[in-house]
Amino acid sequence: MDITAKGLEHTYNPRTPFEKRAIYGMDLHIRSGSYTAIIGHTGSGKSTLLQHLNGLLKPTEGSITIGDRTIQAKEKAKNLKSIRKKVGIVFQFPEHQLFEETVEKDIMFGPMNFGMSEDEAHQKARSLAETVGLPAEVLERSPFDLSGGQMRRTAIAGVLAMEPEVLVLDEPTAGLDPKGRRDIMDLFSRLHREKGLTTILVTHSMEDAARYAENLIVLHKGTIHVKGTPEEVFSSAEKIKEAGLRLPETVQFKHTLEAKLGVRIQGTPMTIEE
Numbered sequence: 001m002d003i004t005a006k007g008l009e010h011t012y013n014p015r016t017p018f019e020k021r022a023i024y025g026m027d028l029h030i031r032s033g034s035y036t037a038i039i040g041h042t043g044s045g046k047s048t049l050l051q052h053l054n055g056l057l058k059p060t061e062g063s064i065t066i067g068d069r070t071i072q073a074k075e076k077a078k079n080l081k082s083i084r085k086k087v088g089i090v091f092q093f094p095e096h097q098l099f100e101e102t103v104e105k106d107i108m109f110g111p112m113n114f115g116m117s118e119d120e121a122h123q124k125a126r127s128l129a130e131t132v133g134l135p136a137e138v139l140e141r142s143p144f145d146l147s148g149g150q151m152r153r154t155a156i157a158g159v160l161a162m163e164p165e166v167l168v169l170d171e172p173t174a175g176l177d178p179k180g181r182r183d184i185m186d187l188f189s190r191l192h193r194e195k196g197l198t199t200i201l202v203t204h205s206m207e208d209a210a211r212y213a214e215n216l217i218v219l220h221k222g223t224i225h226v227k228g229t230p231e232e233v234f235s236s237a238e239k240i241k242e243a244g245l246r247l248p249e250t251v252q253f254k255h256t257l258e259a260k261l262g263v264r265i266q267g268t269p270m271t272i273e274e
């Protein structure tokens with residue numbers, strides 16, 4: 001499912017003393033089946049943009065088209081339920097939204113709300129547990145007895161249970177240890193590859209953006225500062241700096257970039273423009 005924004009703008013609390021234009025002038029196209037990372041400093045507008053991707057927020061100017069639905073500013077957008085089903089959002093710390101008695105019930109909650117039979121939902125929960133790497137025996141346990149990584153996998157399975165076509169990930173590895181981070185990011189990579197899920201990763205990790213995404217969108221002060229392939233974006237170190245971001249000067253990041261771009265980088269990544 002393609003997503004296209006034209007002149008997208010969002011102002012919070014318009015015409016009040018608390019008016020705040022959080023994003024503006026955004027033109028972007030996210031191709032069906034692609035893997036895009038949205039990067040930016042705190043306050044650059046990532047979360048505001050993200051909430052337009054499934055109709056949680058509506059444009060105050062411009063438009064956003066999600067699949068065959070266009071949501072225009074100043075137009076009553078009704079019936080957004082189908083969009084919300086097609087675009088699954090894994091919010092930060094999604095395990096905070098777990099609430100059922102068992103892991104299985106938590107995974108089944110969404111589909112059963114959308115009319116799936118209990119038998120089918122059971123099947124789905126079992127197969128999704130496998131997909132996200134949860135051992136079958138945890139399905140009967142309380143989600144609150146699980147490890148942090150397993151709780152997160154449960155919450156992710158709950159989002160996948162709705163069979164989204166687009167998966168939006170908001171800092172999905174926040175709070176996990178390095179191994180947990182890598183495992184979760186590899187899981188999303190696999191879902192992208194094997195299920196063809198359009199994947200949109202909101203992150204401030206340059207490492208993850210460079211390693212996993214095919215397209216990058218760098219936000220700065222509410223608008224798109226630079227976008228393109230990792231090669232295009234990371235070769236304009238000046239633009240990255242202007243956006244208040246820094247390329248990590250680690251050997252690991254250098255190797256990630258080298259693998260992604262298929263080039264040898266002399267010196268640190270900060271010097272790749274030369």
Ligand code: ADP
Nearest residue numbers: 012020022040041042043044045046047048049
């Ligand atoms: P990011 O996710 O990149 O940190 P946000 O989209 O949360 O950025 O914020 C962009 C700007 O909008 C910031 O200046 C922020 O203070 C402001 N903002 C975010 N949410 C609200 C809100 N609910 N009401 C008013 N201003 C907001």
